[in-house]
Amino acid sequence: MASSIRVRATANGDITEVQALIQHPMDTGFVKDAKGELIPAHYIQQLKFECNGKDVFVADWGTAVSKDPYVKFSFKGAKKGDDLKVSWTDNKGASDTTTAKIS
């Protein structure tokens, strides 16, 4: 199955700008389905971006983040060609990871 993470990282001098779109339902646990039953909470608990062995962005999420979250941030200390590793884990124990090259 295709990765749930789409990421694009562009280096501009010393600053690398990262954008990522993650496919995840991010259910709050408060919404009822068509039968009237609660859809259990299902959300990303941690999202991590690593580069050159260091964590450059770590997010501890909960149910307040919307479905299919979009993240954008910048960091220093990387250059074109470096690997950026993205990974997430959710409250059901599922996870996904992908690596992209900084362009």
Place this chain on the structure above:
Amino acid sequence: MKRSLPLAMLLALSLAPAARAANEADYKAAYAAAEAASKEAAGMRNQWTVTVSTLAAAKKAADGGDFDRAVAAAQEAEALAKASIFQATSEKDAWKAMEIR
């Protein structure tokens, strides 16, 4: 104005419906009237969501034996339905005033 105010009040009091508790017959009459108006609005494809929910609330109250509330809700539903009919009728021509020409 000064003379007519107490007169108006007297008139209002005499015309006001009797303040007794509603019974099932009252409810059935009120509901029938409301339902007829609601159906007419639906037929004009201009039904309001509040008409439908108020009518349902009337039925629910009656099923629970609260005929006072049931009659009040049925009367409100009828008023809402009639307002939506008025809206559909007047909008048949009124819309043209909004048109960009």
Place this chain on the structure above:
Amino acid sequence: MKTRTSILLGSLSAALVALALTSPRVVAADKVDPVADAKAFQNFFFQKFPNVKHEDFVNGPYSMNEDMKRQWQEKEEFPPYEFALDAGKEMFATPFKNGKTYADCFPNGGIGIRQNYPYFDEREGKVVTLELALNRCREANGEAPYSYVKDEMASLTAYMAFTSRGKPMDIKIPDDPRALAAFENGKRYFYTRRGQMNFSCAGCHVQSPGERIRAETLAPALGILNAMPIYRSEWSGMGTTSRRFVTCNSQTRAVPLEPQADEYRDVEYFLSYVANGLPISGPGARP
């Protein structure tokens, strides 16, 4: 009493004169003139918002608010409709159980044709929308139809819209009294007040684009369908034109019609036609 009567008569005659002077088209209103209507519609918006580029109107609220536009442009690098678009592309290419595909039902294999919808079907005497045509294609090939308001239909039309991106809206009204009637019916629906809140489409999208309704910035009616289908943050998902009509009706406390009701098809026909010439920008993202 005499003074009152004369004042009454005076104001009545003044009103009649005013009526005669200000509504010259009332007499000629019998003739439906879509060309003139479209021109008036476009000019109204071009004049009301002289700083908005004509093709920018298809971006809805983003054409009305600089800050929102900037945020939207940043997100367009990784738009929220991307997943639906990919799914739609796959769905479009997947054959039905009988081996045929969507391409067999549409001109040019269904690629780059979205700007021609809706069209007036002269055999049937009704307006046919893209969604309706897609479901008819499915049913003709032994497949169950998709819901008009849910994700699968929106994914399919997202892909088809994407293949038409940039192409100008190109709706045709044949010289057929039924087509003209459909156009006029759509126009009537657009301007008619409905629901307990007594709103018409025009009330928000003609009188108040760029202004707020609670936390939302209103889009202009011109080109409002060019971005369809849309990923709406409010829905946390994709939605078709039908979905928007249905939810808007409910929001004004009017009971919605069926997703492909005649009125909805006609208003889609009207709104698409008056946006002729403006580019398709779908699939879109909205707040």
